[in-house]
Amino acid sequence: MLALGLVARWIHLASSIFLVGGAVMIVMAGPSDRPTARRWERRMLAATRALAAVALASGLVVLSVQTALFEGRAGAALDLGAIARVVVETQAGHVWLVRFGLLVVLAAFLLLRLPVDQRVDWRAARGEGVLLGAAALVPIAAAGHAAAVEPGTARAIAVDALHVAAAGLWVGGLVPLAMLLRAAATPEGADARPYAVLAARRFSRVALATVALLAVTGALLATFHVGSVAGLVGTRYGRLLLAKLLLLALGLLLALINRSVLLPRLGGDGETVGRPAMRRLSGFVAAEACLALAILGLVAALGLTPPARHDAPVWPFAIRLSTAALEGASAEATRALIGSQIAVLGLAVLVAAAVLRSRMLPLGALGLVALGAGAGLALPPLTIDAYPTTYLRPSVPYQAASIASGAALYRENCVACHGPGGAGNGPAGLNLPRPPADLRAPHTAQHTAGDLYWWLTNGIPAAGMPGFGARLTDDQRWDLINFLRALSAGYAARNMGKAVEPDRRWLVAPDFAFAVGPTPPRSLKEYRGRVVLLVLYQLPESRARMSQIAGRDGTLSMLGVEVIAVPTDADRDAIRRLGEDPRVLFPVVTDGAEAIVSAYRLFAPAPHAEFLIDRQGYVRAIAKSRGQAEDMEPLLGHIQELNQERVSAEPPPDEHVH
């Protein structure tokens, strides 16, 4: 079914595109009274009629396969009710309806064979073919992956529409041009030779502009759908795209030869002038068209493949390049800096070589040498070991519940070697070939979550670390990784104080779910946009401080702060135990407290702790105490600072996974 869908899409896409290109090529070449040119135009018109019929037939097959894929059963492909549902109820169906309607109008128009003896009639009839063909082709953008881009759907569709239109212009014009050149290169077709040369020059000019447009829109679409190097080399979508780019590069090479070598040799109107060049050009253009057809096949396959952004990339190399490798290694950083500057210099010399034609060879060689030397100097310090899972995104979000279960797993499986605090000082680790890693160390920034996932799953044989792939489930391994992230962050946060450091957001507040009594659960994330004071307390030690906070409830809510109180003893009767005087009106967590305490204690190992979380979800200040009453004014001051801070354009913390 999938193969049928692929072939049908390919045929449909190719016929729709060749339809537009053929019509455009006729208009671009213009009306002519030479017999060979007239013959070519008649053949082109017959071809467009046939293509319209093919597009209609393959469009029906595409729709029925689409229905089968939507419904998940092969039988739906022939079920008229199911097909009607898809047409009426899905956006792809609406787009199909519009396009199919326009194709029907186009086919009818082409079959009419209106008289075109006068120039204005010729232009109207051929122009209408272009108009209807383009109108039937371009909406295809609204039924593809671009329609699923969030946010910026309209922009993605517009870019895709431009891409498709440009492809129609360039790719679709190749076959008609090749046929015209071939006809004109024969001895009988000599009368149409000036016409063919003119058409080839016009097409070449238009093709240059459309290729530039294709490159720009294609690059934009790649950022929408792929977005990263890992996505490009590590997913099926990315590799299909690479294959497409390779074919495109070949096609552009041919186009370059055509434009710069063959096209200038076409000049002249005699019997023999330019004929061999014209025949060769015809062959090259036909080869380009074949490449374009193969590219369209890849495009059809891309349309049926989930975009790389929504796929888990498998990194194919044993190393990766990252500036994170330079952290804390100043000699290496200097080397990388010098190397990169030499490489940039090399690039500049290469550009100069391209501009100064007279000294092309020596300058080009110099540029290449500098580029190679610079890369050789700069790249080795930037390499980091990489694994197939390096760019795998965590399937369990960074949340308190996950961190808490990761902590429990750590106590069961990891403490023996890595030690209770993660310092790598467990008793069983003493005799290993390599000492266990200090899991608190900041160098964990150099390792992606996917690296940790690989080590947890497969172990590190050389260091004596066992793999846990068989013992822990996928989710459990991600829980452990979330715990390690929190552990490392907590170690880095050990010196964070009560005062807010302006514009330094780095400690992500793990999201958590909580409930107050029988009310439905809420999450910390819902409080984005407001400053949150998260209080971990224990009774009776914290009573003085809690009374103090409750007493200033009015001031706190005036400042727009949401207080969330979490009892460290996870008591269902926590609200009652806080008592009625002074009245505590802010949320006191009765369900979900254990996970919050387990996760946030990693940041502040103290009996009573207060976390000031800013509007973007970062912990900005931590106050550790025994719960005694303290002056409230500094806290209110820090809250005011956070309120006055400009919200930065940084992404929200959930995406902050390395």
Add this chain to the structure above:
Amino acid sequence: MRTWKAVVLLNLALLVGAGWGYAFWGLRAARLERELVAARAAAASGVEREWTVEGVIRGIFPELGVLVITHGDINEFMPAMTMGFRVASPKIQEGLSAGDAVRFTVRGVPPNVAVIAIQKITR
């Protein structure tokens, strides 16, 4: 007829068809939207309504006849929050203390609602 006239006519027909279809559907959608808003507004105001929700007693003010309750979402009236509710009769407040999990019923014409019944729930 000259071909160019036929082409112009065809394009006009397509444009008018598309415009008419869009106007028809657009107007229809707008009308439905308006009706929906009106129906919502009618449902939300002027009519006495009743909700039963769960929550936790946070404060009791017998002298004011007010209960402060942390409650869940009240459908089409207000989101989950902690706020004071008037009680319909002083009796309702009897026997309650802060920290009690309760299921309570509010009735009235929004925003003037009062608690008419409350019962403790054990979890």
